[in-house]
Amino acid sequence: MVSGSTAIVTGGGRGIGRAICRALAAEGTNVVIADIDAEEMAETAELVEAEGVRAHTIQTDLRSFEDVESTVDEALAEFETIEILVNNAGIAGPTAECESVDPDDWDQTLAVNLRGPFYMCRQVLPAMKEQSYGRIVNIASVTGKRPLTQRLPYATTKMGLIGFTRTLSAEVGKHDINVNAICPGSVDGPRIKRVFEAKAEASGRTYEAVRGDAEAESPRNELVQKEDIAGVVAFLCSEDANRITGQDINVSAGKVMY
Numbered sequence: 001m002v003s004g005s006t007a008i009v010t011g012g013g014r015g016i017g018r019a020i021c022r023a024l025a026a027e028g029t030n031v032v033i034a035d036i037d038a039e040e041m042a043e044t045a046e047l048v049e050a051e052g053v054r055a056h057t058i059q060t061d062l063r064s065f066e067d068v069e070s071t072v073d074e075a076l077a078e079f080e081t082i083e084i085l086v087n088n089a090g091i092a093g094p095t096a097e098c099e100s101v102d103p104d105d106w107d108q109t110l111a112v113n114l115r116g117p118f119y120m121c122r123q124v125l126p127a128m129k130e131q132s133y134g135r136i137v138n139i140a141s142v143t144g145k146r147p148l149t150q151r152l153p154y155a156t157t158k159m160g161l162i163g164f165t166r167t168l169s170a171e172v173g174k175h176d177i178n179v180n181a182i183c184p185g186s187v188d189g190p191r192i193k194r195v196f197e198a199k200a201e202a203s204g205r206t207y208e209a210v211r212g213d214a215e216a217e218s219p220r221n222e223l224v225q226k227e228d229i230a231g232v233v234a235f236l237c238s239e240d241a242n243r244i245t246g247q248d249i250n251v252s253a254g255k256v257m258y
């Protein structure tokens with residue numbers, strides 16, 4: 001990535017998104033933090049600015065086309081160009097077997113995890129094509145590669161996001177726009193804690209047992225750290241990755257190997 005570039009990171013307010021904002025800022029990239037939660041974004045912005053680059057926060061709901069449209073317009077008005085888009089925001093969706101999934105929960109999960117990245121790419125691509133350069137990174141999941149029972153809507157979105165990544169990369173490669181996906185395994189932190197708690201409750205097991213199972217799936221017997229994901233995002237946006245596109249890269253401590 002060229003120092004002085006601008007990145008939009010969705011869901012940059014906290015968690016993995018915040019780590020991605022920090023990693024890109026450390027490489028000299030200005031960061032537009034786009035998140036539905038205004039409070040958390042302010043803290044990310046401070047961390048970004050501490051790296052000596054500009055941060056700009058935009059409160060947006062990725063489920064709304066109007067919101068996404070105005071987010072991208074505002075980012076372009078502020079920075080003139082957008083070189084990097086990281087579609088990181090996502091929700092876990094319900095934990096239930098198919099017949100117990102509320103249809104509205106199904107729609108909400110697809111709206112954030114799949115429609116959001118589509119809207120963002122749709123609005124950012126004209127500017128990327130115009131400048132003949134772009135790097136798009138979609139945060140999928142190892143659940144995009146293999147089943148995760150009781151998480152049907154989430155798994156469907158992450159599998160869909162990999163198909164989206166491959167197809168879009170094939171469409172836009174000629175414009176020097178690369179599109180890749182990262183598939184994290186379970187990332188240590190509050191979100192995965194909530195997921196394990198929900199799974200424990202749904203299956204009648206303890207939190208410790210569910211977490212232990214997740215760790216044991218890794219040859220390293222550990223979860224992933226959010227900085228591991230952020231480092232791979234920065235790499236995919238660097239010149240060293242110029243000829244990597246259409247890939248879905250596992251960062252799972254070896255949990256998934258395909």
Ligand SMILES: NC(=O)c1ccc[n+]([C@@H]2O[C@H](COP(=O)([O-])OP(=O)(O)OC[C@H]3O[C@@H](n4cnc5c(N)ncnc54)[C@H](O)[C@@H]3O)[C@@H](O)[C@H]2O)c1
Pocket residue numbers: 010011012013014015016017034035036037040060061062063088089090091092112139140141142183184185186187188191192
């Ligand atoms: N944490 C994990 O173990 C893990 C594993 C695999 C994949 N992932 C994926 O990584 C990404 C980030 O996960 P995280 O653990 O940091 O989650 P998180 O819940 O901590 O953060 C998600 C962010 O997205 C924002 N967001 C949610 N809905 C939004 C909307 N409608 N519009 C705009 N912003 C919205 C939230 O406000 C939040 O800041 C997600 O796509 C998730 O599916 C996470």
